[in-house]
Amino acid sequence: MKRDIISSAIGIIVLTLLCGIVYPLVVEGVSQVAFPGNANGQQVHVNGKLVGSKIIGQNFGTEVIGKNGKPEMQSGAPVTNPDPRYFQTRPSATVPADNDAATTFSNLGPNSKATLAEISSNIQAYIALNGKYYPGGLTAAKIPVDAANSSASGVDPDISVANADIQAYRIAAVRNLPMSQVHDLISKYTHGRGVGFAGEPGVDVLELNLALDQATKTTS
Amino acid sequence: MTVLGWLTIVLFIVVLTVLAMPLGRYMAAVYAGERTFLDPLFNTPERLLHRIIRVDPHRGQDWKAYAKSLIIFSLAGWLVLYFILRTQTLWDFTGLNPMHYHSGTWDVTFNTASSFMTNTNWQYYSGETTMSYFSQMAGLTVQNFLSAGVGIVVAVALIRGIIGRTGREIGNFWFDLIRTVLWVLTPISFVVAIVLVWQGSIDNFSHYLSFNGISGLPNTIAMGPVASQEAIKELGTNGGGFFNTNSAHPFENPSGFSNFIEMLDVLIIPAALVFMYGRMTGNRRQGYAIYATMAIMFLGAASVAYIAEAHGTPAQHAAGLHTQVIANSSGGNLEGKDQRFGIASSALFDTVTTVTSCGAVNSAIESFTGIGGAVPMANLSASEVIFGGVGTGLYSILLYVLLAVFIGGLMVGRTPEYLGKKIEAKEIKLVAIGLLITPLTALFCTSLATASAAGRASISTAAGIAPQGFSETFYAYLSQANNNGSAFAGYSGYIQPTAGNIGAHGIKFADILGGFDMMFARYAPILFALAVAGALAGKRVSPPGLGTMRTDNTTFVVLLIGVIILVGALTFFPALLLGPIVQGLTPHLY
Secondary structure, three states, rough: OOHHHHHHHHHHHHHHHHHHHHOOOOOHHHHHHOOOHHHHOEEEEEEEEEEOOOOOOOOOEEEEEOOOOOOEEEEOEEEEOOOOOOOOOOOOOOOOOHHHHHOOOOOOOOOHHHHHHHHHHHHHHHHHOOOOOOOOOOOHHHHHHHHOOOOOOOOOOOEEEHHHHHHHHHHHHHHHOOOHHHHHHHHHOOOOOOOOOEEOOOOHHHHHHHHHHHHHHHHH | OHHHHHHHHHHHHHHHHHHHHHHHHHHHHHHHHOOOOOOHHHHHHHHHHHHHHHHOOOOOOOOHHHHHHHHHHHHHHHHHHHHHHHHHHHHHHHHHOOOOOOOOOHHHHHHHHHHHHOOOOOHHHHHHHHHHHHHHHHHHHHHHHHHHHHHHHOOOOOOHHHHHHHOOOOOOOOHHHHHHHHHHHHHHHHHHHHHHHHHHOOOOOOOOOEEEEEOOOOEEEEOOHHHHHHHHHHOOOOOOOOOOOHHHHOOOOHHHHHHHHHHHHHHHHHHHHHHHHHHHHHOHHHHHHHHHHHHHHHHHHHHHHHHHHHOOHHHHHHOOOOOOOEOOOOOOOOEOOOOOOHHHHHHHHHHEEEEEOOOOOOHHHHHHOOHHHHHHHHHOOOOOOOOOOOOOHHHHHHHHHHHHHHHHHHHHHOOOOOOEEEOHHHHHHHHHHHHHHHHHHHHHHHHHHHHHHHHHHOOOOOOOOOOOHHHHHHHHHHHHOOOOOOOOOOOOOEEOOOOOOOOOEEOOOHHHHHHHHHHHHHHHHHHHHHHHHHHOOOOOOOOOOOOOOOOOOHHHHHHHHHHHHHHHHHHHHHHHHHHHHHHOOOOOOO
């Protein structure tokens, strides 16, 4: 008994040093040397200013200013409207949307009325944003699921190509760019599946939006 | 459903098998103390550790001594972890608390410490808003290693009992534990961590990044030593995410490929242990039979989950969405799933982590379809024997094997024997109690939590007092009893108004009941497994005769699957009916 207590007391301290200090420090050191960009979160800078991480989705919207001149608030977060000039990321359950500092699932069940309400409001918002640009108009049946369902991480950096293709009509009209150029950019920032089969292709929205800003700047 | 989706599932099991076989051979050598290629690296640290910890690795222990060392060591781990989490601000001098988070409250910390000690990694807290980097590393990562090690050594000890030829000794706890940490867990974790960083996981000690995005909105991005913890979190089948959204978070699981690697990382040791078992018993076919049993049940579970998720949910259909695969869109139930994983890789991931005791998720289980969500529950109902947790899976299925041998013996009317050892009344009593503890604990806690207002307080408002609310509760205590840690994550045990633990409070009922749920359902079965090892170790081996029932052929595999399903179904079917099956069978919205 006494032997076990002594060994356990020393053992837990020594193993804490080994597994809790030495191991993480070695991994950190090797990562910082071998893949510094990745290890620090693939930060993207524009004109020297940090604007995001390539693999963290963000809310490409603008704050809604209320009648009193202050941003409108709803459940502790500012209300935002999607900025029509930018491709929009997927619906997010975090507060505010796409908040990487406090990620969460929507946790909405398959048979719940709350889920139906959430999906319906996402569909309405999507149609309100894109419907008038899409030839023939949009209905729920034409909307790809990723545009109507909340992501898991709340900061999904990607959208499906089908989703991007629908938004492309709006982007081309608002930015006055030829459709072909928007499509070229979409395919440029579409990543394939892992080793050709694992997962799904996706369009990285931040990279695509930055490229759009670049394209608009050079044409105007 | 797509061809590539099915291909992912098939390729996964093939790659897993190809990798697990050599690892099983290697691990057999590690625990026998034979030569391995990593000896030059680890022999000296091993000797040094034995000297510092003051143990004689060659002194054999009987099952009681082995259990005593294991329990006392676990208790020491619990105390250190509880201390670190409760004194989070004390460690600010290390510079590893850049966000200056305060310490957690005692109730939620009780739950968290119990959770990580028992390899459960149930999380009422959310990583990026409560934990300092120091707590994540020196507290949680350490228990990710050690609780995994404890699980593995119990399996090794039970195998020694089964094959033991003389006496009562089943090995030495310290020798086994240190070998597990050095020869098995550390090297694989290191390699996987670096692969994850290569794919895009982060690993740094920076302050969170705050900036304005390109449309002008303020953003904050969390940072931290993620990859190192992610690798051992999967390898040790722990599953406690660095971030709240676990392996769905792009920094934990950045790509379709990293997702595949993480799934392999979860199952590699549980699978390798089965092959190791075949080698240690000197009859590899015994290992193949158990592997076949596990693989068949695993493929069944993964297929059902994939088909169900590809179908979509009643809520989606009521909203008018079309959920079939169309050009450039995965279709299916994408609520709570990230685009880069899609349907197949999400369904497969959550199957992988719920057949094992891992419990990491890359998609929200609560948002799975009724039948898709029943798959994780059914996996948990099988008491983690479909590969299972590191160590726990093998020792649990060996208990089932003994039970199957016993039932088979009754059916043909012969004395049941396993590997030449007679299975008698004493062993079968230990096996039966050992197997029933976990289900009974889970059901007891579920009924307590559903029947009391204090328990129902944890149910999320969106789920409500409806089938989904029952599923949340049942899943919570089932997951904690099985030391899994995945969740219908709407179920809460910690209320936090702002990041950093200030003004936060735990929901005591859920925290404390869950803590005891995990500890009891972890250590009681371990004691029974070690007792079985002790009982078998001293038995003489009789040579196989004509009447001996074979335990390495197809008939036995079928019998074993039958026994596992029978026990799981008998104990859990009523509860499963009340929750996910009701939801899966009706399009009704609640």
